[in-house]
Amino acid sequence: MNFCSDNTTGAAPEILAALAAANDGAAMPYGNDDFTRRAEARIAEVFETEADVFLVATGTAANALSLSVMTPPFGAVFCHARSHIQCNECGAPEFYSGGAKLVPLPGDDGRIAAGDLLAALAAHDPGVHHVQPAAVSLSQSTEAGTVYSVDAVRAIAGVAHDHGLKVHMDGARFANALVALGCSPADATWRAGVDALSLGASKNGAFAAEAVVLFDRALAKSFAYRRKRGGHLLSKGRFLAVQFEAYFADGLWLKNAAHANAMAARLADGLDGVPGAALHHPVEANEVFVSLPEPVIAGLLDDGFQFYRWQREGATLVRLVAAFNTRAEDVDAFAAAARRHAGAVPARQGT
């Protein structure tokens, strides 16, 4: 039972079926095919607006390419200090932007605050000696498994736009956030001020499919060239496209995300009251960050559960990620095992 990440799964059966169904016949390469046209149109429709859409295979590509059209090489991109673009992409944003600088901002539970962005911008010197603020990037849901409220996004975007910055949203887990917010895709993004969205599907049931959605269409001017130049224009583009078609068909993306979120909540509930267990962040999407006593961790690993762990500020922090296909019985087994290793009475009887 693997709780390491939502990318340790295979693809949802609906998406595998779509891939197989699209395999026959010829289609023009490099995205010049009807599948791609349909997927692009479908994504714009889902977001109730006109937008330029570019499909790629990885989230790092989606993020780095998005930022590359938002900042000059001498620009600054504000982001959370623990954001994926800052910590987990081996410098891809710097590479694609030609050397722009990421400026980390602090923030509880993985969220930056509009006030901190405003303070950073107010302190900025426009002189030639300094990189120039160009964009802010938000992760939705965040690296801490939390979700920005629409108001929070709007506040940050407002500050950004007031100062001439563009607003990027890293939506590797956008569906999980959307389900948590319970609003429309449009309300969660461009209506709140988002200029570009990295819309992930890989972590929510696709094989490998991410879409860059440019609500600010002026950003699209050079995008296609940059995608090709980065090696991210797939020759058999239909296979990216059909993953997205299936992703949106019959609300699959929301159904998958709702399930994953529910499993994370169930896990948090199951760990509630386990001696020594303490949540590090509110569980708002599909991730649980919890510290556990070392013996409990050792016991869980012995049991064959898989998850990432690391030391942070003296404690051992465990990350548990639920996916579209996480089974309730595995979640319950994990919680029960944790409780057992912690020497606690079973939860059922304990209540």
Next chain:
Amino acid sequence: MNFCSDNTTGAAPEILAALAAANDGAAMPYGNDDFTRRAEARIAEVFETEADVFLVATGTAANALSLSVMTPPFGAVFCHARSHIQCNECGAPEFYSGGAKLVPLPGDDGRIAAGDLLAALAAHDPGVHHVQPAAVSLSQSTEAGTVYSVDAVRAIAGVAHDHGLKVHMDGARFANALVALGCSPADATWRAGVDALSLGASKNGAFAAEAVVLFDRALAKSFAYRRKRGGHLLSKGRFLAVQFEAYFADGLWLKNAAHANAMAARLADGLDGVPGAALHHPVEANEVFVSLPEPVIAGLLDDGFQFYRWQREGATLVRLVAAFNTRAEDVDAFAAAARRHAGAVPARQGT
């Protein structure tokens, strides 16, 4: 009937089946899975050597990443004037290398000659004012549908190594070349002096799968970081890996390539004697470059045949590419239609 390219096809059924078979269960992400380990080992085994293998999804990524570990930013990469890296990758090699310079060499039928490389290197000035020769890149098979002999590769690699250059082979259609050569993968590459191979599968029956094979293992030191930084490390790595497993199982790659080559040869034969038709290059792999009279082209397009055409040196040149699943009857239909539009008596009766 689409002769535009060998990437207008879907995937071979064996590869689709492998993808589906690998879909169940959890696997660690980012290539830290058994599928990937097996695929890497299998590729090394196919080449009868130890090698570092890195899987990516596009040929442009494979080429640009390969070159990025072969040249410093102030380096020069020699290549054919019509090579894919020079003409068709929107500057990806320049991007990934940090601004290295591609130096185009002439050469008949898409092949550069060892003598021309030697002359370029002999004329080179090592002073600081000039970019410094770092690598040579060969396409095998070439952009002209021809194939370098093993001796030709060895001669070029010899010149390169004598001058401290690394040797890259763009093998987007490596299987087609290999079948044409009739030698072992090892003989076609590292035994002839190739240091790094972009081994393509996408054009020969895969969905999207390319492997960088580093025979010169010193080149591997920074490769993994560069792949990640370029956004080319897929999270669900197993799906790249199993494409390669199926590719090599039961000689699928050679079977597919042999079929494509045979269909190209059949097409060339079929066009032989068509009034106004003239081959531009020998047909040695799976591509036919032929000039045709405008009315013939118009007629073929009206018939629904698809192919690329362009003006070159006053003539209209048509490229016809055969793939793993090109049908003999379609080839014959094309040839017959060309003959018909050219006002010729049918071939069968004509001979």
Next chain:
Amino acid sequence: MNFCSDNTTGAAPEILAALAAANDGAAMPYGNDDFTRRAEARIAEVFETEADVFLVATGTAANALSLSVMTPPFGAVFCHARSHIQCNECGAPEFYSGGAKLVPLPGDDGRIAAGDLLAALAAHDPGVHHVQPAAVSLSQSTEAGTVYSVDAVRAIAGVAHDHGLKVHMDGARFANALVALGCSPADATWRAGVDALSLGASKNGAFAAEAVVLFDRALAKSFAYRRKRGGHLLSKGRFLAVQFEAYFADGLWLKNAAHANAMAARLADGLDGVPGAALHHPVEANEVFVSLPEPVIAGLLDDGFQFYRWQREGATLVRLVAAFNTRAEDVDAFAAAARRHAGAVPARQGT
């Protein structure tokens, strides 16, 4: 007697004097000083227009920074196959542009032809697979010591602008060209369609002073940041500025260039009729390209004359460059020595 280049000289006495005169007192750094303001205004005045001016210390910086604001990273810059930016700047344009591609054009006597540019642009494919034409760069005077006529510049610029390209002029030896043309600086540049000029002074009597003159002021938007980021914003900016003030005072720049051109012409005259001597290019500015028999070259070197030589197309080509302070007696001595080594009767008696 050194004919290697016009940068083997020291500075003109007027420019040394200006430097010394500006040495007292405090001045704000990084170009925020009155000297710099005056120099920028003076340059605009010399060109009879409003322009954005940026001072730097090297011609390579002037060229590479200019091009960096004219092309995206996926752009193509057309230039002569033997131009300085293509052959002698170790890839600086590629570096500063983030990996743009220089596209060499042929052309007699160091000049590209409008027709060749037009043909290259007509053959261009705007698809995403290809770098996109962004700029053309002309050297004035050229690397062959020749000069574009104003009409030739206008024709090339017309083609460029018709296709959306910007026009750069590498004016490392602009004053030499200007004197040869006999027209105004404005006529030689922006009135003929030049958008940005690298205006060199170092080769014509300055210590180290080059100005980027942006006639197309939209190009200036990011220039100052790029200059700083490239390390080309000198802290004591006054010392760049006063070199230019002195350069334009009392027509020093034209006087210096006229002298250098006259000395080159005198040298060409002196070599006329020397057995085995043959000019490779018309002598239109301050450089003489001449082939000489090996014994003549050996004799001249033995005599202590210094110059660059290289093999080209079977012959030994010698470059002789005259500077602002080249002495007529040295020129005459060179010619006489060449004649002597060639075994010829003295020129005076020969005519």
Next chain:
Amino acid sequence: MNFCSDNTTGAAPEILAALAAANDGAAMPYGNDDFTRRAEARIAEVFETEADVFLVATGTAANALSLSVMTPPFGAVFCHARSHIQCNECGAPEFYSGGAKLVPLPGDDGRIAAGDLLAALAAHDPGVHHVQPAAVSLSQSTEAGTVYSVDAVRAIAGVAHDHGLKVHMDGARFANALVALGCSPADATWRAGVDALSLGASKNGAFAAEAVVLFDRALAKSFAYRRKRGGHLLSKGRFLAVQFEAYFADGLWLKNAAHANAMAARLADGLDGVPGAALHHPVEANEVFVSLPEPVIAGLLDDGFQFYRWQREGATLVRLVAAFNTRAEDVDAFAAAARRHAGAVPARQGT
């Protein structure tokens, strides 16, 4: 009276004289001259070791080029959060390195601590998702006007080398630090573990002259190409070289720095006891950071004193920099004026 920076001055008379003296005669360009050879040898001699030396015109170029040979594009460079490379070079290190990431470390008085570096390195994950530690950069003297002890440098370098990092020292004000330390140049640098030094002269009496001194000679391999490619190889190299010759002749560099340091100390003494004045950092080199009441600042500006000021943590901070030619009477006048504007009795009488 300008206390803005030590680069608001002209050049020292000895350096102007050296420039003038070198102006006659021809010298080979691009550093291929005897002046340059002598200057390089002299610098190595001053540091009592063999070293590769490269002359450039700006400190930003020296720093960015140095770092470019110490880090791959996917590397991390640790530095103080307020260091020049992090805050004041418009991203030059990112540009020259191809997108490496600067990792800011905290630290009192502009100094980073070995323990903080060690903690950062201990927490580092070598996986491909993360930029990889490559170098640490120290400013000596620091941006806070303080000086690292030799022991502190040694401790940081030890941690760095233990983890495979290179050690860079930004010595824009190296002479000021050296005078403060009272040790030999060798003891202050390579003997303490410094691999590369940006040795500034511009702020200590030169026109524009900085030397990169590579004690780790393996770093020199590509340096010359990178310098040229960056546009930092001056054609008339002799004029950089002779600035350094004069800089070291008769101990000019130490004399100049000692004077500047003494003037800063005198200024700090003079401000001691001024009501509302508070030093922000110890005055160890040639800079004074002091908060002053707003009316005092306004009065000083009205008097014609020039200096930089900015808001930091609620207070108005003033930076006062002394240079090689700062006059004691100007320092005393500043202190007296501050005292007067603060409504204090004159210092002499007050004690």
